[in-house]
Amino acid sequence: xxxxxxxxxxxxxxxxxxxxxxxxxxxxxxxxxxxxxxxxxxxxxxxxxxxxxxxxxxxxxxxxxxxxxxxxxxxxxxxxxxxxxxxxxxxxxxxxxxxxxxxxxxxxxxxxxxxxxxxxxxxxxxxxxxxxxxxxxxxxxxxxxxxxxxxxxxxxxxxxxxxxxxxxxxxxxxxxxxxxx
Numbered sequence: 511x512x513x514x515x516x517x518x519x520x521x522x523x524x525x526x527x528x529x530x531x532x533x534x535x536x537x538x539x540x541x542x543x544x545x546x547x548x549x550x551x552x553x554x555x556x557x558x559x560x561x562x563x564x565x566x567x568x569x570x571x572x573x574x575x576x577x578x579x580x581x582x583x584x585x586x587x588x589x590x591x592x593x594x595x596x597x598x599x600x601x602x603x604x605x606x607x608x609x610x611x612x613x614x615x616x617x618x619x620x621x622x623x624x625x626x627x628x629x630x631x632x633x634x635x636x637x638x639x640x641x642x643x644x645x646x647x648x649x650x651x652x653x654x655x656x657x658x659x660x661x662x663x664x665x666x667x668x669x670x671x672x673x674x675x676x677x678x679x680x681x682x683x684x685x686x687x688x689x690x691x
Contacts, residue, residue: 555583
């Protein structure tokens with residue numbers, strides 16, 4: 511069961527990296543961005559839900575996160591069937607809103623853990639959690655700045671994506687805890 515969970519985490523990390531690369535492609539107007547974004551949305555949605563059902567204990571925040579990912583992935587899939595870009599706007603707003611809410615939920619979960627939960631974490635895990643929060647906030651700020659055509663938006667986005675990639679690498683290399691819940 512732990513091997514399957516680890517495999518799912520690695521696959522989710524790969525598709526999150528593909529999503530981030532697709533976002534950069536989209537911003538730069540390079541070809542292939544659409545297929546990268548749709549493929550990664552579908553894969554992340556399926557893999558995240560599968561990982562959720564494999565977990566022994568599910569908290570309220572886990573249900574919230576899987577719900578947000580499902581909404582985000584579903585909105586991405588619906589976009590496939592809509593030809594007119596103007597008709598896609600509501601689904602884009604839902605998808606991005608759910609993605610940002612998921613990222614913030616995960617960030618708050620990392621930042622505001624109980625002292626008991628923090629005591630269980632190793633120093634590298636604490637650092638990885640801070641990198642995630644910093645990366646998520648920087649990516650969101652960079653995306654907003656890029657959409658508004660502010661001159662430093664691309665730089666802020668690149669820094670945020672770098673934090674995101676560092677976090678993905680730390681999660682892919684994370685060893686499963688054998689003795690804990």
